Amino acid sequence: MAVDPHSPRFALHEARSWRGDDSGLLGPTPFTRETRDVYAALGGYPARGAWDADLLDRLAGMPGMAALRGRGGAAFPAVTKIRAVAQGAVTAPSPPVVVANGAEGEPLSVKDRYLLRYRPHLVLDGLLTVAAALGAPAAYVYVADAMARASVETALAELAEPDIATTVHVFAAQDTYVAGEETAVVRALTTGIARPTDKPPRPFQVGVRGAPTLVLNVETLACIARAGLPAAPEAGATFLATVSGAGRPPVLYDLPIGLGLGELLREHLGRQDSSLDVLIGGFFGGVIPAWPDLELSHPGVARRGAGLGCGSLHLLESPACPVAVTADVVAFYAAHNAGQCGMCMASSTAVAATLAELGEPHPTRNYAALLPQWAGQLRGRGACAVPDAIAVLLRSLLQHHPQTVMRHLAAGCDRCRWAEGDPRWEHLVVTLPAPAGEPTDRRAAEPVPSGMSAR
Numbered sequence: 374m375a376v377d378p379h380s381p382r383f384a385l386h387e388a389r390s391w392r393g394d395d396s397g398l399l400g401p402t403p404f405t406r407e408t409r410d411v412y413a414a415l416g417g418y419p420a421r422g423a424w425d426a427d428l429l430d431r432l433a434g435m436p437g438m439a440a441l442r443g444r445g446g447a448a449f450p451a452v453t454k455i456r457a458v459a460q461g462a463v464t465a466p467s468p469p470v471v472v473a474n475g476a477e478g479e480p481l482s483v484k485d486r487y488l489l490r491y492r493p494h495l496v497l498d499g500l501l502t503v504a505a506a507l508g509a510p511a512a513y514v515y516v517a518d519a520m521a522r523a524s525v526e527t528a529l530a531e532l533a534e535p536d537i538a539t540t541v542h543v544f545a546a547q548d549t550y551v552a553g554e555e556t557a558v559v560r561a562l563t564t565g566i567a568r569p570t571d572k573p574p575r576p577f578q579v580g581v582r583g584a585p586t587l588v589l590n591v592e593t594l595a596c597i598a599r600a601g602l603p604a605a606p607e608a609g610a611t612f613l614a615t616v617s618g619a620g621r622p623p624v625l626y627d628l629p630i631g632l633g634l635g636e637l638l639r640e641h642l643g644r645q646d647s648s649l650d651v652l653i654g655g656f657f658g659g660v661i662p663a664w665p666d667l668e669l670s671h672p673g674v675a676r677r678g679a680g681l682g683c684g685s686l687h688l689l690e691s692p693a694c695p696v697a698v699t700a701d702v703v704a705f706y707a708a709h710n711a712g713q714c715g716m717c718m719a720s721s722t723a724v725a726a727t728l729a730e731l732g733e734p735h736p737t738r739n740y741a742a743l744l745p746q747w748a749g750q751l752r753g754r755g756a757c758a759v760p761d762a763i764a765v766l767l768r769s770l771l772q773h774h775p776q777t778v779m780r781h782l783a784a785g786c787d788r789c790r791w792a793e794g795d796p797r798w799e800h801l802v803v804t805l806p807a808p809a810g811e812p813t814d815r816r817a818a819e820p821v822p823s824g825m826s827a828r
């Protein structure tokens with residue numbers, strides 16, 4: 374099955390701020406590209422110099438900044454990350470580099486592409502703010518989606534001289550799952566190879582061409598810029614959530630952090646249904662019951678043994694099967710790992726094959742022992758977090774769906790039977806189609822680094 378980017382099942386045509394707040398991350402007029410003048414009229418692009426020595430402290434002291442966590446998936450505290458680069462820059466031989474990471478390889482998320490296509494100035498303002506706080510003479514926007522890249526290039530051309538004291542390069546990222554992992558970002562910007570590297574060193578220690586490098590997700594930068602706008606609430610008070618599944622067209626929401634899942638379900642489905650499951654945090658967070666009292670925040674989801682990740686939620690409505698969905702995601706990993714860590718390559722293939730076999734009525738191996746064994750063994754095994762993601766998925770399956778797993782072991786499952794070579798994960802892709810008349814719909818894999826442009 375090939376994904377049709379315009380199919381209502383996959384395509385995102387709706388973006389909603391919770392309770393109609395139009396000062397949120399989605400902007401006052403969703404799906405309309407915000408120009409520099411419109412953004413500046415909201416209070417954006419305050420005048421600043423190339424390096425404002427006090428800006429980092431002022432930034433750190435802004436309401437909500439201390440609690441702001443990265444929005445790419447890892448949820449690392451943003452101020453701690455920025456300060457680590459500032460610290461490293463004191464003794465580093467070259468000045469720091471700042472990167473807006475908009476690669477968004479996560480199939481269930483479109484938020485980063487949305488921001489870059491429709492609110493490029495909000496992202497650039499955040500990037501330039503952080504660059505000024507660190508004294509970074511060069512910054513990058515790292516983006517795979519061709520429309521998003523064109524929008525950022527137009528935005529850079531719109532900027533006035535006082536707006537910009539840092540050279541901003543736009544880099545055409547490869548359209549692969551791992552290209553957005555932060556060591557892969559650094560490696561791509563340095564060598565053109567978008568694959569993760571072992572850690573340490575981390576980018577704040579040794580980054581782009583050896584310089585201490587700050588890689589922040591584009592939504593994180595948008596939160597930083599928004600916190601400086603006069604009408605905005607505290608930094609990071611809301612988050613972007615791509616909500617899909619349950620037979621409904623996907624919707625991009627700007628949600629208050631800490632909202633209960635039950636409230637979101639009432640808004641999205643018109644009902645609060647405790648029989649649903651949810652694949653949370655993209656392909657990273659696990660498959661858990663859709664508890665109405667689940668608090669949608671990183672700590673709230675972590676307390677229930679899962680992860681909010683990049684903020685996406687894919688709802689599984691009966692007869693969707695949590696074992697089948699887990700098998701589909703692991704099959705994706707088996708096909709899309711970076712092909713460089715033996716443990717990851719072997720285990721993703723083996724786990725995918727095993728989960729696929731659970732659809733058969735007479736499994737021949739000791740699956741009841743194998744699955745928990747893998748769930749324990751795969752943690753921390755690889756240059757990136759893909760093995761951890763598989764472990765989280767297996768743990769969530771065993772913890773929250775033990776009876777479903779046992780039924781599969783005893784009798785197989787028709788919904789889990791797939792022919793070899795089927796693109797099993799394609800129903801787990803959300804697309805952000807181009808408006809009518811635009812030449813492209815999604816991402817463009819262009820030669821790297823030939824797609825670099827600068828302002």
Ligand code: SF4
Nearest residue numbers: 711713714717755757
């Ligand atoms: S852990 Fe897997 S996906 Fe990550 S770099 Fe290694 S092979 Fe690639």
